[in-house]
Amino acid sequence: MTGKPESQDEMQSLLGRRIVLGITGSIAAYKSAFLARELTRRGAEVRVVMTPSATEFITPLTLATLVDNPVHSDFTENKEKGTWTNHVELGLWGDLFLIAPCTAQTMSAMVSGACENLLQAVYLSARCTVMIAPAMDVDMFTNAATQNSLYTLRERGVEIIEPASGPLASGLDGMGRLEEPEIITERVEAFFDVSLPLKGKNVVITAGPTQEPIDAVRYIGNRSSGKMGFALAGRLADLGADVVLIAGPVSLPTPPRVQTRIDISTAEELFEATMKVWPKADAGIACAAVADLKPKRATDKKIHKDEFPKTVELEKTPDTLAAMGECKLEGQLLMGFALETNDGLESAMGKLEGKNLDFVVLNTLADDGAGFSHDTNKVTVIKRVGVNTEMRSFELKTKKEVARDLVDMIFQINNEV
Numbered sequence: 001m002t003g004k005p006e007s008q009d010e011m012q013s014l015l016g017r018r019i020v021l022g023i024t025g026s027i028a029a030y031k032s033a034f035l036a037r038e039l040t041r042r043g044a045e046v047r048v049v050m051t052p053s054a055t056e057f058i059t060p061l062t063l064a065t066l067v068d069n070p071v072h073s074d075f076t077e078n079k080e081k082g083t084w085t086n087h088v089e090l091g092l093w094g095d096l097f098l099i100a101p102c103t104a105q106t107m108s109a110m111v112s113g114a115c116e117n118l119l120q121a122v123y124l125s126a127r128c129t130v131m132i133a134p135a136m137d138v139d140m141f142t143n144a145a146t147q148n149s150l151y152t153l154r155e156r157g158v159e160i161i162e163p164a165s166g167p168l169a170s171g172l173d174g175m176g177r178l179e180e181p182e183i184i185t186e187r188v189e190a191f192f193d194v195s196l197p198l199k200g201k202n203v204v205i206t207a208g209p210t211q212e213p214i215d216a217v218r219y220i221g222n223r224s225s226g227k228m229g230f231a232l233a234g235r236l237a238d239l240g241a242d243v244v245l246i247a248g249p250v251s252l253p254t255p256p257r258v259q260t261r262i263d264i265s266t267a268e269e270l271f272e273a274t275m276k277v278w279p280k281a282d283a284g285i286a287c288a289a290v291a292d293l294k295p296k297r298a299t300d301k302k303i304h305k306d307e308f309p310k311t312v313e314l315e316k317t318p319d320t321l322a323a324m325g326e327c328k329l330e331g332q333l334l335m336g337f338a339l340e341t342n343d344g345l346e347s348a349m350g351k352l353e354g355k356n357l358d359f360v361v362l363n364t365l366a367d368d369g370a371g372f373s374h375d376t377n378k379v380t381v382i383k384r385v386g387v388n389t390e391m392r393s394f395e396l397k398t399k400k401e402v403a404r405d406l407v408d409m410i411f412q413i414n415n416e417v
């Protein structure tokens, strides 16, 4: 078997990739079960969309079980309740829309812009790359109409996985067999390898809290979970960036593909680690909740209850973000976070100017579900544009989705913002 994964790393080559797998009404639809299994085995998150005709060749239950996600084949989910499948959401969710097998009928519908079933609607809504693996009888495949559809789709940027030659279900022999699932999977892997928009970019990102020791057991800290910074690091790495993640004490696993993680504990350690890598970075994101103050004197023994001083004298910690802004080179991009307890717009603006940032992300604890520890966040981003600023407010989203928005904004991916 070609492309059989040998190591754990190879197995996880698609980790975190979002693939919408479209299945159409070909006899080869049974092979999509093997394909779905190959993709998920390599770590991809797969959501399946089937044409009504495809459900006659293979059951949605089989696919749903293999990908561990519900399968969509109808515009409406529940006719009595009036719920419907959001094809736009599905179209936007995927990093890749792979239609395998793809019938002559579906190719023709893609060319004409028909929207007669959910799969066609997802195709029309998809912003990601679309890849199709045609499968049909040799005469159907070589027919001028089919070849014309292929030509047009290729011209429009659809990637084609050419069918293989060999014995066909019709009893004939020739071109038209769906390419083997392992080969299709390799094409998908290759697509993700070369289509990474942030390949070659170095990004340094700080995340989580710092802990400033008072004695051997106590410290001044904060409630930062690190989730926002880790989501950003994961998204950047997924897009091919070389990420250095400088993390305070958090209990989060390093996101897949993040190349370097440096664990620190205090604001001073964070400063030193960051300033070492910042000069070589293309972008910096300061997401860590760094303590502004630390105890002036910390003992390395535990202070007993009755010996504890009435006051703990504090002093300032180094301001890493300000230092990054101060020595920022031409072309380097710097994003800082501002966590406030009310709307805090003025203070965020002050940070943008005072620390020479290109972006400041404001999140306020006053918003339900925003800020520390939650899996969601609601942010407003202020971007410097020459001598002016632009502001964009996002709705409450998961931190992973917020990370997508922010990375898109920094590197102008999709040019949406």
Ligand SMILES: Cc1cc2nc3c(=O)[nH]c(=O)nc-3n(C[C@H](O)[C@H](O)[C@H](O)COP(=O)(O)O)c2cc1C
Binding pocket: 023, 024, 025, 026, 027, 028, 051, 052, 053, 054, 102, 103, 104, 105, 106, 117, 135, 136, 137, 140
């Ligand atoms: C047993 C059987 C096998 C079929 N195999 C194929 C095929 O491999 N490729 C193809 O383009 N059409 C094939 N068809 C025809 C499609 O199922 C038909 O065009 C259908 O309308 C496709 O709809 P869809 O593209 O929306 O899934 C087959 C039909 C039958 C009954």
